[in-house]
Amino acid sequence: MKRSQTGVLLGLLCMTIGFLYPGMPLQAADDLAPFTGLKGSLRIAGGTAHIPVMKEAARRIMSFNPDIRISIAGGGSGLGIRQAGEGLIDIGNAGRRPTDTEIAKYNLKLFQWAIDGVGVIVHPDNPVRTLTSAQLQGIFAGRISNWKEVGGVDREIDIYTRDESSGTRKVFWKKALARGTISDRANVVVSNGAMKTTVAGDPFGIGYISIGYMDATVAPVSLDGVAPDLANVRNGSYRVARGLYSLTRGEPAGLARAFVDFLFSPTGQQIVQDKGLIPVR
Amino acid sequence: MGDRMVFREHLFRSAAVICGLLTLAIFCFLCVLGLPLLQDGHLLSLLSSPWAPARGLYGIFPMLLASILLALLSLALGFPVSLGCSLLITALAPRRLRMLLIGMIRLMAGIPTVVYSFAALFLLVPLMRTLIGRGSGLSLLTAAPVLALLIVPTMVIFFVAGFEKVNRAHLLALDALGGSRVQKIIHILLPGARPALINGTLLGFGRAMGDTMVSLMLAGNSTAVPSSLADSARTLPAHIALVMASDFDSMEFTSIFACGLLLYLVTGLLMLLMRLPGRSPDNES
Numbered sequence: 001m002k003r004s005q006t007g008v009l010l011g012l013l014c015m016t017i018g019f020l021y022p023g024m025p026l027q028a029a030d031d032l033a034p035f036t037g038l039k040g041s042l043r044i045a046g047g048t049a050h051i052p053v054m055k056e057a058a059r060r061i062m063s064f065n066p067d068i069r070i071s072i073a074g075g076g077s078g079l080g081i082r083q084a085g086e087g088l089i090d091i092g093n094a095g096r097r098p099t100d101t102e103i104a105k106y107n108l109k110l111f112q113w114a115i116d117g118v119g120v121i122v123h124p125d126n127p128v129r130t131l132t133s134a135q136l137q138g139i140f141a142g143r144i145s146n147w148k149e150v151g152g153v154d155r156e157i158d159i160y161t162r163d164e165s166s167g168t169r170k171v172f173w174k175k176a177l178a179r180g181t182i183s184d185r186a187n188v189v190v191s192n193g194a195m196k197t198t199v200a201g202d203p204f205g206i207g208y209i210s211i212g213y214m215d216a217t218v219a220p221v222s223l224d225g226v227a228p229d230l231a232n233v234r235n236g237s238y239r240v241a242r243g244l245y246s247l248t249r250g251e252p253a254g255l256a257r258a259f260v261d262f263l264f265s266p267t268g269q270q271i272v273q274d275k276g277l278i279p280v281r
Numbered sequence: 282m283g284d285r286m287v288f289r290e291h292l293f294r295s296a297a298v299i300c301g302l303l304t305l306a307i308f309c310f311l312c313v314l315g316l317p318l319l320q321d322g323h324l325l326s327l328l329s330s331p332w333a334p335a336r337g338l339y340g341i342f343p344m345l346l347a348s349i350l351l352a353l354l355s356l357a358l359g360f361p362v363s364l365g366c367s368l369l370i371t372a373l374a375p376r377r378l379r380m381l382l383i384g385m386i387r388l389m390a391g392i393p394t395v396v397y398s399f400a401a402l403f404l405l406v407p408l409m410r411t412l413i414g415r416g417s418g419l420s421l422l423t424a425a426p427v428l429a430l431l432i433v434p435t436m437v438i439f440f441v442a443g444f445e446k447v448n449r450a451h452l453l454a455l456d457a458l459g460g461s462r463v464q465k466i467i468h469i470l471l472p473g474a475r476p477a478l479i480n481g482t483l484l485g486f487g488r489a490m491g492d493t494m495v496s497l498m499l500a501g502n503s504t505a506v507p508s509s510l511a512d513s514a515r516t517l518p519a520h521i522a523l524v525m526a527s528d529f530d531s532m533e534f535t536s537i538f539a540c541g542l543l544l545y546l547v548t549g550l551l552m553l554l555m556r557l558p559g560r561s562p563d564n565e566s
Contacts, residue, residue, distance in 0.1 A: 079526035158417035163502075164334070164533060165526030184331065184343075187419050187513050188502035188523060201407060202417050 031265035032064040034258045042255045045073040046080015046093035047167050048191035049116055049210035050244055052275040054093070057262060060271075068255065074191045076165025084108065084247045090256045092247045095167030095210070107250050112243040113263040115278040117211040118172045119228025119240070120221040121196070123203045128152040130222040136176060139206060142183030147204065159186040160198055160207035168192060171242040172208045176223065212276040234278055244277065308545060315538030327539055332504040332520075339536040343506045345543065347514035350507065351421050351428065351496060352489040359429035359436060359485060364478075366433070367440035368466055383441065390434035398498040401427045406499065413511045419501030421510045428495050432485035439484060443477020444470050483555055487548050493518040517544050 044054055051072060058070035075083075077094035084092025085106025095116065098108055120136065122128060128151055131139070138144035139157055148154045161182050162169035173179060189195050192213045199207045200217040211228055214220055220228050223240065232238035252260055262268045269279035318327060318339070330340030366386070370379050405427065410418030451469050460468070471478075493516075496502075501513025502523060515523070517540050524533050 076526050082526070156415045160417075163523040163526070181335070184333070184505040185503050185513070187417055188504075188515070190497070190523065198417075201403070202410065205417060
């Protein structure tokens with residue numbers, strides 16, 4: 001008696017779940033079709049600006065085909081390039097173009113699936129919302145050390161920068177700081193996520209992150225009057241921009257191939273847009 | 282029967298030998314890979330110059346200084362607490378409380394460092410920023426208490442084991458003479474457990490020196506020489522973690538091996554130095 005009741009309840013539960021489960025959009029099902037019948041694990045690591053898109057893509061693929069395991073790690077662009085080149089991971093992410101030496105040495109194949117900007121951020125309580133290039137370079141070099149010199153409160157500026165491996169750092173240093181020095185007093189954090197959290201918690205901090213990571217917890221700072229947002233990166237007026245790359249050693253095959261193709265599919269590019277980056281197709 | 286004993290003895294002996302050899306092998310590995318830097322008399326400049334890869338300077342003096350400062354500071358905070366706590370557990374507290382305390386200490390020993398660091402990032406860092414009144418709140422002073430929290434369980438467990446090994450007859454004799462509990466601690470427990478106290482402290486220092494996560498997340502990682510404890514600074518392990526991802530062929534990467542070697546030598550030397558006086562007669566008891 002008890003058992004049959006449980007059976008009925010279970011059956012009802014299954015039906016309800018089946019009924020409530022949203023039908024997959026046709027397009028998405030099409031783009032995910034190459035993953036049918038694939039099996040195994042895919043290791044991805046490197047650039048941290050890529051992570052939100054990677055996570056969403058992986059989530060969709062893994063719920064479409066539970067036989068596939070995708071692991072995503074950070075570590076920075078340098079690590080992504082090196083580990084992909086050494087064959088330690090299947091796909092390496094980089095927020096900068098690998099150097100020609102790196103490409104030649106590891107026989108890397110490049111896939112640029114998004115465009116991203118790198119913007120300066122401060123705490124939302126900080127009144128400073130615009131800086132000139134000269135001011136920004138002065139701040140990061142340590143020549144300007146107090147917020148009041150650029151129209152803020154009378155308080156020391158806390159500089160945050162990224163580690164050696166960061167592609168975000170390379171691009172920011174080249175295009176926003178014009179290859180100027182970064183003070184050795186700068187604090188160093190290890191990912192875009194950590195940068196956002198840290199600056200969001202420090203009313204006197206200044207840092208820089210991928211535009212895809214920006215939200216209300218931090219305030220973007222205009223550079224020479226141009227706000228770091230998608231529209232300005234798209235029309236070229238905000239020049240601290242870069243491509244987001246995924247790399248494989250040699251031509252990708254199997255799961256890695258399917259994953260890269262998925263990033264370029266309409267669904268993949270929609271994810272790119274949803275995560276605040278600029279799709280390439 | 283005898284065969285099995287012999288077999289076991291061989292097994293354990295080879296395990297010990299392998300462990301020892303492994304440590305030596307790591308030393309050799311670091312030496313060989315760090316050699317290019319050490320060879321051309323770079324060692325001195327490595328130890329004295331700042332870290333500025335853009336200018337071709339790969340010095341690790343600021344990190345070495347920060348590491349030692351941080352380890353000493355956390356030891357200074359952690360040692361009295363550990364000593365007090367282990368005395369409470371072995372001699373002073375009522376039985377119930379002792380069990381509770383030692384249970385909690387064991388639990389603490391198992392908590393991953395990243396959990397402590399993460400909690401401190403949200404609780405301690407804003408507090409330190411307000412207290413210090415300048416800077417980001419990421420500093421040696423912020424990392425030290427968290428690191429102390431990390432090494433206290435290790436030290437307490439070691440100290441408690443040491444106190445429990447103190448000769449029971451001496452304790453009974455003191456009780457018979459009508460000595461107080463404080464006298465028991467000062468005249469019997471502390472001198473009797475000296476080797477354990479030294480070893481536990483050493484182990485704590487080693488852990489503090491080698492811990493990566495706490496200093497990476499809380500000390501700020503700036504490459505400047507810290508001019509005060511309230512400054513942001515980078516320790517050697519954090520430096521290794523931060524630079525490790527750079528190109529294999531780069532000078533930055535090579536300098537990492539020198540860092541590892543230095544870390545190895547400093548800890549090894551300290552162990553040796555502090556062990557030598559510990560080899561006094563009371564070690565035999």
